[in-house]
Amino acid sequence: MLDRKMKAIIIASVAIACGLYLFHFNGDSINPADRQVVLVVTDSMDGDVTEYAIDSFPADTLVMIEHLSDYEKRFLRVGDVISYRDSGVLVHHRVVQVNDGSVYVHGDNNHSTEIVMLEDVNGRVVGTSPLLGHALALVSGNFIAFLAVLFAISAAIAVYGVYRADPKEAVE
Numbered sequence: 001m002l003d004r005k006m007k008a009i010i011i012a013s014v015a016i017a018c019g020l021y022l023f024h025f026n027g028d029s030i031n032p033a034d035r036q037v038v039l040v041v042t043d044s045m046d047g048d049v050t051e052y053a054i055d056s057f058p059a060d061t062l063v064m065i066e067h068l069s070d071y072e073k074r075f076l077r078v079g080d081v082i083s084y085r086d087s088g089v090l091v092h093h094r095v096v097q098v099n100d101g102s103v104y105v106h107g108d109n110n111h112s113t114e115i116v117m118l119e120d121v122n123g124r125v126v127g128t129s130p131l132l133g134h135a136l137a138l139v140s141g142n143f144i145a146f147l148a149v150l151f152a153i154s155a156a157i158a159v160y161g162v163y164r165a166d167p168k169e170a171v172e
Helices: 004-025 130-141 143-164 167-171
Strands: 035-040 061-067 081-086 089-099 102-106 114-117 121-129
Touching (some): 035 089, 081 114
Antiparallel strands (some): 081 121, 102 114
């Protein structure tokens, strides 16, 4: 059985690892303000590996979007992945050309180019997590999987409760 010091070290290590992952997912920023997390359900960005900061990503990827001011939108560059509304649907595509007042975009898996006016840009994708996205898609789209995860969490809590009790403390 683990002593309290070892448990504290494990918990602290897991917390630090989670914090570093969230920091990276948030575009290497500790500021969560003006951010939006979205599950991308299409494969339009599942193309060849790119040399850009945000690489191609498959369907069911969780993305972090940084909302941009009108001033910041003027500094979009080729390779940025932006989110914008097209007929009410939030779309995430890569900038392939920048003009004054608009950008040309297309998905990494789709080469038909669209023109997006800067005022229609919702933000820039600053982080992606296919792992979290697939887990969320699995749980949200399948009631049995949701129950299985809920059961696993409950079982883990119960097992922890059983093994947490120190027999020495029970005698006292």
